[in-house]
Amino acid sequence: MDKQELVSVIIPAYNLESYIERSLRSVLEQTYENIEIIVVNDGSKDKTAQVAEKILRNAGKSYRIINQENQGVSVARNIGLSVAQGKYIKFLDGDDTLFPWTIEELVRAIEENNCDIAFGGQNVVNLKGKVLYRYDEMYKYVQGIYEASEILRAFLLRITHISLNSSIFLKEIIDKNLIKFIPGAKYSEDNEFISKYLYYARNVFVFNKAVAKALYRLKSTTKIPSLSAFHNVGAMLRLKRFFEERNVQEIAKIIELECIPDSYVWTIGNLAFNGYPLFDWLRIAKMDKVRRNIISCKIHNKHTKFGKQQNFLINLFRFSPFLVYVLLRSYACILRIMHKYG
Structure with a gap:
């Protein structure tokens, strides 16, 4: 690249003093040099902001650390967007990391192929860097240039997956x-944002490789069993209205028949995996609306390890929700051991 356009890296952070250094180091080690780093400290009660300041102070990169009262990750990202100066936006969660070449290759893919977004896969790793789940064990990635409408369908049908960590966006779009994250949304706010962005985009570049690493962290907020996990369903209902209002009935129908049932599957699975009390979980899982949505869910990525597991659990749910709970809790325990001793 002859001229490096500015990339704004937006990092929301809440109580990440033990993890944010590794994330910031991965940004500072990028082969792409023209970046600004925006850390939004979302009311952390630990030394997250101080650790970030210590690392960035003499790093030779433009940076800002914004301190706000705890308002959630959506507001933190929106604040980052409001001050970002870059042509490109790169989101990164404060406990996850990039490969040294990630930003350079994502930007090159957009610029050389006249695309509006580029993304790849994301490996799930433990603190020692051991891969717990490889990107292609979860979803399908076929490298190349696609129309955004095609990728939107594949994304909503869960054939492929786009994470904020593994993608780059044009700030102009x-x-x-006026694409924003929904304040207060705790789950699927990222999928909602990405789906809206794809609606306005033209072309997409897909990498068939991991471009980011998500840390499996035992004490993250998403590992706390809470009924706020049903925000997944809320996000899909909002997205359905978004496309209905724009008369994109095909996509609205996909969300109704595919995404909403899948959001119930994810929510119930999340609650079981993270240890929501068994009898309370069974009561929720057996509610007519919840059960109907789960058993109607279709898995479109059955060729992957993750897809096969999902399909098995949905079929097992029809027979015994209790066994589904036991299996998910058992798998959670195995992952804890792998995470600890990996």
């Missing part, structure tokens, strides 16, 4: 179309 975000600003022009």
